[in-house]
Amino acid sequence: MTADPALIWAYLTQGPLLWLTATLGAYALGDAAFRAMGRQSWANPVLIAVLALGLLLTVTGTDYATYFEGAQFVHFLLGPATVCLALPMHDNLARMRVAALPIVAGLLAGSLVAVGSALAIAHLFGLGPQVLASLAPKSTTAPVAIGIAERLGGLPTLTAALVLITGIFGAMVVTPLFDALGLRDWRARGLAVGTAAHGIGTARALQVNPTAGAFAGIGMGLNAVLTAILAPLVLRLFV
């Protein structure tokens, strides 16, 4: 039996097994690094996994479509996981009801500043209307953001990238930022990160504290609706 490495490689790259395994392996690596660094938020496991896989795809000359054939099984689980956020929200429903007014205030402020300041900074750098429209909904969850960007005349793929970068950056910066500011209310921290950094921020909040996770979930869900309303209005100020 001859084992030609090129033939084995050609065989393996045809099925989803290779890139599914690589995705789980890269995340396990990222998570191990995250733990080894004492769970420091800059050692974000998603970022490490994405960089490792990006490098691997470049080195092996694999295109994203081939990669996604394997990775789609992991990607699919985003939907069921979002549905499961009902559990921490159910557990915290009494606390949320009591904090209804602070939630509305935090949501409005967070959502408005997320859209407004992003557009103001981009406008300052002279970016064009199509890029501004792609940027406006970046703090909301990807499927909603893409829908909003399309309606405003943005580029859906650019929006998807900006949404992901926002989420990873938000998840990395939230803990050191709020620790430095001395903000200790888990409800406020969670709501703010769910509003500013959607699901990736919510994933980070769930790692840190269950109450923060529940409030992040409600921030993410409500901001999806609010951004659909606010983004077109705020964008009109800049184009």
Added chain:
Amino acid sequence: MVPVLFTILAFQLTGEAMSRTLDLPLPGPVVGLVLLLGAMRLRPGLAEWLRTAAQGVLAHLSLFFVPAGVGVIAHLSLLRDDGVALLLAIFGSTVLALVAGALAFTLVARLTGQEDDP
């Protein structure tokens, strides 16, 4: 295990169908979340029945973002022209939005006497 997974997927499926037919501004899974939350209110036993599976899935929530994140690397050329400005806009606005959201929450919680939480 299978009935639990079926239930979670059925809520997502119903959410997707409702989001499409009613043209809602929310994606299907978020509608499914709202429906499941409502069902948990009506039948408190449901939350306990789903707890192990739901907590297992949520413990790895960030893993599920990895394939989409690799998509960013694949589309880096989109960021070639305006990359620095876009990154600065994202970094700046995310920090400002986090601070604004948390401060507004804390301020209103203090004003309404809801600052102390058990």
